[in-house]
Amino acid sequence: MNEQSNTSVSAVPVSAQSLRSLRIKHTRIAQVMSELDTLIYPGSQDSILLVCGPTGVGKSTLALQLVQMALAGASAQMEANAGLIPAVYVQAPASGENDFSWTSFYQRILDQLTGDLDLPKVAYGVDANTGRAVWPRGASRNTLAALRTAVERGLRERGTRFLVIDEAAHIIRQTRRNRLEIQLDTLKSLANECGTQMVLIGSYDLYQLVSLSGQLARRTHVLHFERYRQDQDADLRAFRACVLKFQAALPELWGDQLLPHAEVLQENTLGCVGTLSSVLMRAAMLAQQTGGWSVDALQRALLTDAQRQRILEEILEGEAAINAGLTRHVLKAPASRSRVQKRGIA
Template identity: 25%
Template sequence: MGDSVGNLGFPVELLDKSVLERREYFGDYIVLHPFLKQAVNAIVSKVVSIRSGRIIVVCGPTGVGKKELVNKVTARLIELAQPKLLSNKGCIPVVNVEASAPDSRNFNFPKLWSSALKIMKEPMLDKKVKYINEVTINPEGELVVLSKIKKGDMREVLENALRYRQSSALVINEAHHLLRVTNENDANWEVIKSLANNSQTSIVLVGTYELTTFLEDLDKSFTDQVSIVEFPRYSHEVKSQIETFGNIIIQFLRHMPLEKTAVALVKHDFMYFYKYTLGCVGSLKGWLNSAYDLALQDQAVTLTKKHLEETRISGHRSMGMLKSITDGERKMAKIGGCSDDRNGHVY
């Protein structure tokens, strides 16, 4: 593949546009690669075809592109819900929320539920109350029923909102934060199970391989409610995956609005790109975004090794990431009883 205009993947008129427009174009460009398509199809299939109230756990390495996975799943579920949306204008097909890292011993579930309800634009959240009757005995020994007003339970409010809005899925990204609490994991699983059952909505937990730690210890009573989808990286040990990852890099470079493509860099030293991304497409895109910004600042006609060198992660960080990823892959293989070919798995 050469550097001619005919081999550029972007509209050539972008070369006459502003730096901001070119940066936005490349920033928005996504390669719908095989592992991304497989994971999207697996998750959507489980959401729409299994009985309500199931929990779907999606695991993958840091940098694999989970944010884009969530975006694609959301778009597909909204597309599938079009008939429902025509008959029910209040329907919210899917709700996406991110779990923040806990700053104390216990995960802040009420904050997560409130965030989801705000995304759903649930009205008058601060006015939600619950009416309860409390039976007590007065000084005369008589039973007395006292009516009380209690601040609404945000989980119960969310359960009702998901059910009445006919949501097919609640997607919780960065879900490893939700379960990263010592000695609280069983209780937290119970919370998620209760939410799924009472809302009659699929709960999709998307996170890193840290989730495998909790899956290993999962109580057997949960196994009929939990499905597992792996969103893996591309392995350098599988020829077809190496070829696919190389093509992904080339697609990104062809869509980088510069006068000449830099695909020769890939052909000259593919393993340079692999070393600092470890086969993770999200990490690759983040690196290329930074390198492209630098090339634009330099008013360069093409991306160079210098731009890549100045924006890559350190070798030390790369080695740390590799250990974390391979540990997670081994745990994932153990949980699923799968082989090590890393072709993408659904359990």
């Protein structure tokens, strides 16, 4: 990008904020959503699904869309039964230096389950007048066991099919290796008790933690939310299509002058649509501040080499681990006697 900052299209009457609300249903997000949609169903044995991908690929966006789509898909049932919440999104609280706080995690789930909606009027502690959850007399709301029971009941009574846990690495990050399995067992038992599938979302560090244990590896199904690679034609086209969508979202600002930079943008953002969004958001703000679009504004919005390098290292390490972990040897049909004989005849 060597051009000078003189390609002003116009002053910017619109707010760059309009980029913020843009949600592109791009190829990769559609693929991962469709795989999740296939694997989430009542009675599934995949109680824990793990979605891993690079930082800024759009994992949280995918997680929220997945939940929104499930809610939209169940709108008729929800109208008939106001207590129904088929899908819930929570962020695992950061654990800092200490052990993961199950208490605040359960509390966050409960906040989603109780909300302002009418709860189904069941005997487990819902005030029939206010519709809000109440805890059984004697049991403290704050004990872990009481919270866990409330969460189990809530998920069951709300008919929650799946719970999306974003930033799921927080659950196991500070955990000693021999306790990792206990942490995931806790989730698994929650899933089994309530018939609610757990969808864990995180960067590659989540995968690396889970892959530390064979037992955990066996219990979880892993989906890879990949970036768009520069060495794949289909990926180049898909990323370009995203840039085009961003361009079309703010024509007053960049006219048709964004698309020619698609390749540079893919290289700089490492093919991650979320990072692309952040770069373009910055570019739009800088352009607005200086009175109009310029290549210079875009240039200044790019990731620095040091930032890009750090992210690239994480990605390469993560991809190497996950791709090795996801390699599946092709089944070869055992050569039966009759087939061997037939081949011999042919």
